[in-house]
Amino acid sequence: MSQNASLDRRGFFKKSGILALMSAVGSEIPFVRNFPGGLVPVAMAAPTMVELNIPGKSLELVVLGDKPVVAETPPHLLDSEVTPNDLMFIRNNGLVPTNINAATWTLTIGSEATPNSPARESESTKRTVTFTIAELKSKFKNYTSNLVIECGGNGRSEFNPPAKGNQWTLGGVGCPSWTGVRLKDVLEYVGLKNDAVYIGYYGSDPHxxxxAxxxxxxxxxxxxxALQEDALIVWEMNGAPLPIQNGYPLRLVIPGYPASVSGKWLNRIVVRNKVHDGPKMVDDxxxxxxxxxxxxxxxxxxxxxxxxMPIKSLITYPASGAKFNFGDKVEIRGNAWSGIGDVKEVFVSIDFGATWIKANLKKPVNKFAWQRFSANLKFPSKGYYELWARAVDKKGVSQPMVIPGWNPKGYLNNATHRIAVKIV
Incomplete structure (x- = not known):
């Protein structure tokens, strides 16, 4: 059961329910009367762990599927400014390609007919150009940026009624350091015409x-x-070749939008005179x-x-379930990010959202990098507590404290992150 999942138990928070709740978490709950109806205590909502040995990846990733491979990162392992390669989440849609030769790999950019549109479209680029990776590196200025990408279904497991699809908790997100060239520079080199309205990508991953x-x-x-300066065509992650599960040898990274637009094993970009209509564009x-x-x-x-993507935050320290001695100051740390690239402030709560403390928030390394936040907390008594984090973007839009509007695909859950701790 997910940490924000709804309860359908009338009377759960009546007097007898409060006693049952304290019994369930094994502790006194100092702010229990502030606990919102309709939420499951975090301590009662631990996800099931499944192990799968994925080459180059940590065994601590939580596997959600093996065909295609889908795996998320437990939040406490994302406690850094840059996400390590072995901890970066995986969301594949097809099979991982084999027999890859980065030296001969090519990327073709143009506007001719796509596999999904057999009739030739009106030309939306002035020419079609094919590049090797070496040519991309030499023809265009190289850039390195820390950029968040997040699966659109991250947090899907918390929706009720349940939505179909991979039951992500909160670990379908990461912020590695990417190296490549600006998509903008390459598109301008190829030459865009006035009727260009969309790009679409194709990769070499088999169905x-x-x-075939x-x-x-x-x-x-x-x-x-596509013409924003932060959108990149990349070949490196954290100074090393891309991990195979994350798109080696070439991929797109387009921050601020769902990670599904950051195509992996990239070999073709088409410029369209209409909204792209490739697979998983029309129905997903x-x-x-x-x-x-x-x-x-x-x-x-x-x-x-x-x-x-919406404003969001993630508590990365302490890990949910941690215990601390009464009287100790407890540091809370985490990451915050938004689809518009800026986070204005982050607040944390120890009393189920009745009151909020403003956290210290670092400036981003660059736009679309996540921002680290921290705060030191003191607890008034022993017992069970939940630490909540809520971010606000530069437009003043805040994370909601409850699951946002239900949708049939379970996308865009940005509810306040909650973890459980005990003070003993």
């Missing part, structure tokens, strides 16, 4: 069925996003355009492509 005529995923972004990574009733059927006409 799960093994059918099928494409597992081909998504994209509007031209205005879409959210209701207007609020809907939970468990309702949402017509396609009310489903809009997800663009900017």
């Amino acid at each position: 799960l069925s093994g059918d 005529t099928k494409v597992p995923i081909s998504r994209g972004v509007p031209i205005k996003k 990574y879409r959210n209701p355009c207007t609020p809907v009733e939970p468990a309702s059927d949402v017509p396609n006409s009310n489903m809009c492509v997800i663009e900017e």
Whole structure:
């Protein structure tokens, strides 16, 4: 059961329910009367751990699926400014390609017909160009940036009624240091025409069925996003070649949007004169355009492509379940980020959101890097506590304290992060 999952137990928080709650967590709960109805205590919501030996990855990743490989990072392992290669989450849609030769790998950029559009479109680029990785490195200025990418379904396990798909808790996110060239520079070198409105990518990952005529995923972004200076075509992660599970030898990194637009094993970019319509563009990574009733059927006409990701934060220290001695000061640390690239402030609470303490917030290393926050906490008595973190972006938009609007795909959950600690 997920940490913010809803309860459907009437009377749970009546007097008898309060006693049962304290019994369940094995401790007094000093601020129990502030506990919001409809939430499960974090201590009762530990995820099931599954191990899978993935070459180059830590055994501490939590595996959500093995075909395709999907694995997330426990929050306490993300307690750093830069996410290490072995702890970076994995979200594959097809099979991992084999027999890769980075020396002969090519990337083709142009506007000719795509596998999904057999009829030739009107030309949206002035030419079609094919680059080797060595040519990308030599023709264009190289950049290194810390950039957050996050799966659009991160937090899906907390929705009720449940949404189909990989049941991410909160670990489908990371902020490595990426090295590559600006997508903007390469597109401008190829030459865009006035009718260019979208890009789409293709990779070399085989379809799960093994059918060579099928494409597992081909998504994209509007031209205005592709031309932002933070969008990169990369070949290195943290100063080393990309891990195979994270797109070796070449991938896109387009921060601020769902990680599904940051195509892996990149070999082709098409410039479109309409919204890209590749696989997982038409039916996936879409959210209701207007609020809907939970468990309702949402017509396609009310489903809009997800663009900017919401404001979010993650407590990375202490780990949920930690114990501390009464009287000790306890440091809380974590990361905060947003789809618009800036976080204004972060607040933390020890009394179920009744009061909030402003945390110290570091400036980002660069735009779209996550920002580290910290605060020192003192507890009024022994017992069970939950530490909550809530970030606010530069537009004044805050994380909600409850699960945001239900949607059938379980996307964009940015509810306040909660962990449990005991003071003994």
